[in-house]
Amino acid sequence: METLDIELPRMALLYGLCLLPWLLLWLIGLRLSRDIGISILRMSIQLALVGIYLKMLFDLNHPWLNGLWILMMLIVADLSILKRAGLKVRYFALATFTAIASSIMFSTAYLVILVIQPTHYYDARYIVPLAGMILGNCLQGNVIALERFYSALRKNEHEYATFLMLGATRWEAVRPYFRDAIKAAINPTIAGMATMGLVSLPGMMTGQILGGSEPWLAVKYQIAIMICIFTSTTIASIINLKLSLNIAFNAFDVLRDEVIEKP
Template identity: 40%
Template sequence: MTKDISIYSLGLLILFIIPLIITSIFLKLDIIKKTFFSIFKMCIQLFLVSLYLNYIFTLNNRFINLLYLLIMIIIATLNVANNSNLKLKKFIFYIFISIAFSQVLTLFIFNKFIINLSNIFDAKYIIAVGGMLLGNEISGTIITLNSLYNEVSKKEEKYLFLLTIGANKLEALQESIKISILSSITPTIASMSAIGIVSLPGMMTGQILAGSIPTTAIKYQIAIMLAILNAKFISSILIIIFFNKKCFTPYSLLDKEYFK
């Protein structure tokens, strides 16, 4: 059983941000107010989450669990749309499909075949594992979209030249697609190579604090890292496919109607 943290101990967390406060005052970084507001907002949100998650975990109704997962995916979709170069109304459906498909497929494989759950809709796994996957899918999808758009825009002359000499659109975009995929998944691959020696990641640490033996915690960490890599890759590939189909004119030029 994980040892609880008292309210008094939580108050002592101020020790972690004293160096930031001192540095901000000395260098006039002007981030103290923003930092405290973010911490306050985080605490309120997390305590509210804990209240309704306790209820959801106790109830553990598959329809409520799936509804909550849907809400998570919708929020993730809006987050991606608001942080990319694409217009919200024009492309939001395709972002939703990319994230939802990779999320549902990865969760199904993870719960059904990796964890071997009798109830693949178990709230703890649907919400907790789903949340970890979505957090990584958000960053991966944003990076993929922005990287692809920036690469195509920056190399538009080269892209058009390749089209004029007979290359099809996919061939002309191959270099940009390669860069955008690598930009998305390289951080995950790099973090995987450092796990265990350089860092003890969240899933493994949580399992150990909850009382699991290190061997079990390691198995879960390996499983979640490969699940994250799979989810990020699938969502990146899907968003690239939709980008290529929807964000170009019939003449294979970038359709400015789709971009901010």
């Protein structure tokens, strides 16, 4: 069963659909033409480039090239996490990279090598989309974990200092904020698993069904990806926060001002 192609004229017809929301927004007085135009253009160009790249990647299917692609995704994710969490890249880049790289590689390898078992473990068709999906979700979790943790620490500076004064070690004093941050990071995944299939059909499953897979197979892959997302988000956020503790504090256990990006 082949997926039906969308030919160029019909792609144009598709873009035409945007005119309807654009008109509605214009009618209620929202002048967003520029933003909408830029967003649609960016989406199209970025996806076209990814399309070209993936096509090449799949055609060559070379282990090093696939690895390079994953490495690039990890670097972009690393920078994006720190920027969105408001932390300085030059202090935390290595810690965050270590956390996401180790957790993504672990869960993707587990899934591909032990569970899916393709002929070639480096098969781009499996590792590139799977690692990409896991990483995308892991990124969200790590942003939440870092952002929550360091803003809670700054907000509760006095309470944190009180814990230190009461004889807590740095780790004992940050533990309440640490737990809250990890909980906030993994909660969306846990909630997502609980409502999966009820509220909406998950993206990967929809994609596979459109691609011609049997619903049962699509279900199994969806379960696999959710479990890997959950595992890698948890591992990455914990490693990431733990490593950052060695960077963000001075020897007297006080949070260093200079590691946080000024808003």
